[in-house]
Amino acid sequence: MTLSSVVIVGAGQAGYQTAASLRQLGFAGRITLLSDEDELPYQRPPLSKAYLLGQLDERRLLHRQEKWYADQGVTLLCDAAVAIDRAGHAVTTASGASVPYDHLVLATGAHNRPLPVPGAELGGVFGMRVKADADALAPLLGAGARVIVVGAGFIGLEFASVAAKLGASVHVVEVADRPMARALSAETAAFFRAAHERWGTTFDFGAGLARIDGADGRVGGVTTSDGRALPADLVVYGIGVVPNTALAEAAELAVANGIVVDERLLTADPDVSALGDAVSFPCAQLGGAPMRLESVQNAADQARHVAARLLGRADVYGALPWFWSEQGDLNLQIAGLSLGCDRVVDLAGVGENEKAVLCFRGGVLVAVETVNRPADHMAARRMLAGHPELTVAEAEASGFDLTAWERAHALATAG
Amino acid sequence: MVKVTFVTQDGAAHEVEAEVGWKLMEVAVNESIPGIYGDCGGQAQCATCHVHVPPEWRPITGERNAAEQAMLANAYDVTEDSRLSCQIIVSEELDGVTVDVVDS
Ligand SMILES: Cc1cc2nc3c(=O)[nH]c(=O)nc-3n(C[C@H](O)[C@H](O)[C@H](O)COP(=O)(O)OP(=O)(O)OC[C@H]3O[C@@H](n4cnc5c(N)ncnc54)[C@H](O)[C@@H]3O)c2cc1C
Ligand code: FES
Numbered sequence: 001m002t003l004s005s006v007v008i009v010g011a012g013q014a015g016y017q018t019a020a021s022l023r024q025l026g027f028a029g030r031i032t033l034l035s036d037e038d039e040l041p042y043q044r045p046p047l048s049k050a051y052l053l054g055q056l057d058e059r060r061l062l063h064r065q066e067k068w069y070a071d072q073g074v075t076l077l078c079d080a081a082v083a084i085d086r087a088g089h090a091v092t093t094a095s096g097a098s099v100p101y102d103h104l105v106l107a108t109g110a111h112n113r114p115l116p117v118p119g120a121e122l123g124g125v126f127g128m129r130v131k132a133d134a135d136a137l138a139p140l141l142g143a144g145a146r147v148i149v150v151g152a153g154f155i156g157l158e159f160a161s162v163a164a165k166l167g168a169s170v171h172v173v174e175v176a177d178r179p180m181a182r183a184l185s186a187e188t189a190a191f192f193r194a195a196h197e198r199w200g201t202t203f204d205f206g207a208g209l210a211r212i213d214g215a216d217g218r219v220g221g222v223t224t225s226d227g228r229a230l231p232a233d234l235v236v237y238g239i240g241v242v243p244n245t246a247l248a249e250a251a252e253l254a255v256a257n258g259i260v261v262d263e264r265l266l267t268a269d270p271d272v273s274a275l276g277d278a279v280s281f282p283c284a285q286l287g288g289a290p291m292r293l294e295s296v297q298n299a300a301d302q303a304r305h306v307a308a309r310l311l312g313r314a315d316v317y318g319a320l321p322w323f324w325s326e327q328g329d330l331n332l333q334i335a336g337l338s339l340g341c342d343r344v345v346d347l348a349g350v351g352e353n354e355k356a357v358l359c360f361r362g363g364v365l366v367a368v369e370t371v372n373r374p375a376d377h378m379a380a381r382r383m384l385a386g387h388p389e390l391t392v393a394e395a396e397a398s399g400f401d402l403t404a405w406e407r408a409h410a411l412a413t414a415g
Numbered sequence: 416m417v418k419v420t421f422v423t424q425d426g427a428a429h430e431v432e433a434e435v436g437w438k439l440m441e442v443a444v445n446e447s448i449p450g451i452y453g454d455c456g457g458q459a460q461c462a463t464c465h466v467h468v469p470p471e472w473r474p475i476t477g478e479r480n481a482a483e484q485a486m487l488a489n490a491y492d493v494t495e496d497s498r499l500s501c502q503i504i505v506s507e508e509l510d511g512v513t514v515d516v517v518d519s
């Protein structure tokens with residue numbers, strides 16, 4: 001069947017990029033982007049960084065200016081998809097429209113895991129996922145504001161660094177024993193903890209939240225699971241996200257920690273692809289084990305892949321995962337996936353505000369975490385995408401230089 | 416508004432209007448210039464916005480910064496003229512510039 005219309009549900013990083021890549025690759029058919037947000041598609045990363053700091057105006061937060069959609073012939077409808085009729089090849093929207101498709105792309109993303117404690121509904125309690133969150137928070141972050149951050153993940157800590165910079169007093173409550181525990185080695189985590197403490201932020205590790213306290217509908221403080229009362233004017237939580245799978249589930253597509261897709265990012269229905277934060281896919285870097293990633297790289301590379309595959313120019317997805325986070329003057333970059341890593345080499349001889357940690361699994365390099373060392377990050381990306389034959393012993397040798405090793409190795413394998 | 420031209424890998428020249436104060440990458444993606452993606456939003460994290468700037472424009476665009484230098488080291492088709500277009504801010508003086516896009 002020739003492909004003449006593609007409908008994309010969700011206009012986040014993955015959805016808009018699928019539309020852009022389809023056009024860039026020459027697709028001339030109809031493209032409809034369905035969004036349940038009431039604005040032009042925008043970037044999320046700046047919400048907890050430059051945009052929150054007031055350094056990026058609204059127009060530049062957008063993925064593309066309004067004119068682009070007309071120029072490219074991409075129909076953006078701010079109308080949520082509420083049901084998929086797979087047999088009839090059509091999506092029903094909240095306004096009652098039926099939008100027919102030849103191919104459907106689910107790019108529904110994820111939403112914040114809600115805070116499961118009494119008081120979460122009080123005024124002054126915020127998540128960090130949509131533009132409205134940042135818009136509401138920004139004016140409240142002045143000097144003297146007492147802020148409790150629940151969850152020391154990437155977004156929580158990016159927010160904490162911004163709030164501290166704006167003069168707020170920031171306290172972070174985290175159930176794990178260190179920050180960013182899910183994704184980062186203990187070595188890099190300790191480095192970030194020390195930095196945040198230098199910026200004036202305090203931490204409670206191994207501590208949960210029992211409830212949020214308040215009066216007159218507004219937050220006044222929190223009570224930790226071990227019974228301590230902490231005062232607060234604002235509570236910002238970032239305790240993970242939940243993939244948006246309801247639409248797929250109702251259409252009887254498999255869901256297991258995300259919409260299940262194969263290595264081509266196709267669901268069991270050959271006319272329905274899915275990608276981005278919403279999906280669980282067989283991850284090449286994990287030997288095909290199912291994985292769900294939340295990153296710009298993942299959304300953008302998967303979008304380019306789906307577009308290329310729909311036009312017969314790609315088959316199996318396998319791009320190397322990478323990620324970045326900006327906290328204060330620290331630029332964290334991660335190449336690869338450290339999951340299951342059993343050996344860590346913390347490189348000596350890096351600068352004061354720098355870090356480079358190599359993660360090995362079964363003697364094979366699987367991830368590299370760096371801070372303020374972009375050359376090492378790029379070297380790591382090349383190594384991990386090609387042949388990461390670096391051994392633990394080589395990495396541990398005194399004077400080991402990642403960038404130099406990669407360069408020498410690339411030359412040797414090329415010659 | 417000033418005029419800037421992007422020459423893509425196929426040799427086509429795209430002359431577009433650019434808003435002063437914006438990043439050259441932002442101008443390119445809004446005009447759908449092939450080969451420039453700008454995945455990271457201009458934070459020098461993704462290296463998907465590589466261009467070649469002719470030497471005569473360098474007094475205006477300035478030189479590569481340290482992060483940019485590092486992100487470009489060993490990238491595809493790196494020359495003396497290589498820049499990340501997200502690190503170049505459009506100014507009045509940039510009116511009339513032509514840059515070559517390196518496919519990312
Ligand atoms: C504050 C913040 C900071 C971040 N910082 C970084 C960073 O520094 N580096 C990094 O790599 N990543 C970062 N991320 C993660 C990155 O932004 C996400 O991984 C990426 O946005 C995922 O893209 P997506 O399109 O899959 O999902 P989303 O961006 O969530 O987009 C999905 C869209 O689909 C919509 N939708 C859902 N259901 C429907 C429906 N039924 N009908 C219509 N529309 C629907 C949603 O409302 C949403 O607009 C950050 C995220 C946040 C929130
Ligand atoms: S846009 Fe990512 S490096 Fe320039």
